[in-house]
Amino acid sequence: MIKIALFSSKSYDKEYFERFKPQAGIEIRYFKSALNEDTTELAKGFDVVCVFVNDQINSTVLKYLKEHGTRLIALRCAGFNNVDLDAAQDYGIKVVRVPAYSPNAVAEHAMALILTLNRKTHKAYNRVREGNFSLERLTGFNVHRKTIGVIGTGKIGKAFCNICLGFGANVMAYDIHPDSELEKKGVVYSSIENLFKNSDIISLHCPLNDNTRHMINKDAFKIMKDGVMLINTSRGALVDTKAAIKALKKHKLGYFGIDVYEQEENLFFHDHSENIIEDEVIMRLISFPNVLITSHQAFFTHEALEEITTTTYQNITDFTNCKESKNVVA
Structure with a gap:
């Protein structure tokens, strides 16, 4: 069973991630909070942390994630400027993204x-x-x-x-x-x-x-x-x-x-x-x-939400199956 902590969760995130969720092997916990230094304890014990554009994954956050079982950061967006990629490599945590959702x-x-x-x-x-x-x-x-x-x-x-x-x-x-x-x-x-x-x-x-x-x-x-x-x-x-x-x-x-x-x-x-x-x-x-x-609305279409969800699940599945993914950024 793969345990996923999904941060910065909104109603539409839960709707689409539940709609396209694989039938078995995945357990998701939705957190409305953004992931940052003040909320890292919420990620304790989760194999995968799924984040969005305004979550802040710096070296301090990554150190905590490494010490408490996280092996993968799954970005549900294309950009990755909010992740310290060097620190992620140092701690052996893979980072994947959704490069072209729409x-x-x-x-x-x-x-x-x-x-x-x-x-x-x-x-x-x-x-x-x-x-x-x-x-x-x-x-x-x-x-x-x-x-x-x-x-x-x-x-x-x-x-x-x-x-x-x-x-x-x-x-x-x-x-x-x-x-x-x-x-x-x-x-x-x-x-x-x-x-x-x-x-x-x-x-x-x-x-x-x-x-x-x-x-x-x-x-x-x-x-x-x-x-x-x-x-x-x-x-x-x-x-x-x-x-x-x-x-x-x-x-x-x-x-x-x-x-x-x-x-x-x-x-x-x-x-x-x-x-x-x-x-x-x-x-x-x-x-x-x-x-x-407008408030970061440009991506917000049905087609984009479906692509974000299905690609994120595929990224996670590829990682757990030790399959090389083209969406790895670190």
């Missing part, structure tokens, strides 16, 4: 942010519900023939490029590994500086690491066009949020759509409607009329 879900959400910010459909919806049918201050622009800069053309970035091409946009891209298939379709790869300089819309689809942290900073904003639209559905710390606020105040940044946020672990996936939110940065962002924030 590229189209995230890519489509990025385009939804663009269209909503541009055509102001969220504002129009609220107006009409109040009996206001005026079109004043709802003017948008055509995405057709605009230049969209895509940073990162992995599976999600590639899906997003294809959507943009479908709108008739000019697509520029930056990636250390250009995609020849996208190039044949008309995507033009360039330096990141050239992309900043020429893009009307910039969308981020790259991983978070030491090289990409705060890649969108005050220096990057200086290069960008006045009124540029910036979209981030990847990782919050790709953007220096305080620099973005300054760019918004100076009208350099004309539109800002984010599904991720640097300090989201203290906010996202929870209902704070009856609480005072003490994060002054997020509250300042919310105050701008040209900022649109």
Whole structure:
């Protein structure tokens, strides 16, 4: 019997993990708490710890897990920047992930942010519900023939490029590994500086690491066009949020759509409607009329949840059967 501790559990996690659970050999305990240094005792005695984007698996956590029987960290997401991979290797704990649960879900959400910010459909919806049918201050622009800069053309970035091409946009891209298939379709790869300089819309689809942290900073904003639209559905710390606020105040940044946020672990996936939110940065962002924030929702489709669940189970089964998995990251 494989015992799994699933952290940061929500109702939809339990729904899908119970729906696709193998008939025998697996026992799951669901914890609403995130896994961090304060909650490690909950993982005592579990063979597998299953975690999500805002669980913090540092060296201290990994040491405790090793000492109390955990042999596998199963990420139910693509990113793994929240896991100390070096420490995991030192303690002999394998780490697996779900590399591509639904590229189209995230890519489509990025385009939804663009269209909503541009055509102001969220504002129009609220107006009409109040009996206001005026079109004043709802003017948008055509995405057709605009230049969209895509940073990162992995599976999600590639899906997003294809959507943009479908709108008739000019697509520029930056990636250390250009995609020849996208190039044949008309995507033009360039330096990141050239992309900043020429893009009307910039969308981020790259991983978070030491090289990409705060890649969108005050220096990057200086290069960008006045009124540029910036979209981030990847990782919050790709953007220096305080620099973005300054760019918004100076009208350099004309539109800002984010599904991720640097300090989201203290906010996202929870209902704070009856609480005072003490994060002054997020509250300042919310105050701008040209900022649109969703709370790490881009992945959230039926197809993605099914893929996350089935791949996670397969990763765990491969590990217990000593079968090599292509989804191992450490």
